[in-house]
Amino acid sequence: xxxxxxxxxxxxxxxxxxxxxxxxxxxxxxxxxxxxxxxxxxxxxxxxxxxxxxxxxxxxxxxxxxxxxxxxxxxxxxxxxxxxxxxxxxxxxxxxxxxxxxx
Numbered sequence: 186x187x188x189x190x191x192x193x194x195x196x197x198x199x200x201x202x203x204x205x206x207x208x209x210x211x212x213x214x215x216x217x218x219x220x221x222x223x224x225x226x227x228x229x230x231x232x233x234x235x236x237x238x239x240x241x242x243x244x245x246x247x248x249x250x251x252x253x254x255x256x257x258x259x260x261x262x263x264x265x266x267x268x269x270x271x272x273x274x275x276x277x278x279x280x281x282x283x284x285x286x287x288x
Contacts, residue, residue: 197244200260201226204247208258220250227257 200207205221227246245260 193244201245201247215251218252220253223248223250225249 204224205216205219208219209216225248227248245258247258247260249256249258251258
């Protein structure tokens with residue numbers, strides 16, 4: 186019997202549950218500007234790369250007050266069980282990545 190574990194879902198749950206700790210660990214310089222009490226996770230957002238015509242679906246979008254302004258953190262998670270060729274290149278083109286953006 187095979188156990189299929191949805192690793193993406195588990196990582197998303199972990200990051201949303203421990204969002205502040207995630208930011209503290211990977212982006213500690215942001216913590217002075219982040220209002221911990223303002224964090225709200227939004228439903229999935231779908232967006233299109235106009236130049237390529239490809240559709241993407243975000244993993245996690247957090248709406249937060251950052252530097253006193255309403256901002257959004259987009260976090261894309263891709264769990265891998267083994268090394269993949271071109272992973273480091275795809276990380277920044279929407280394939281397999283962890284991206285945090287504050288706008």
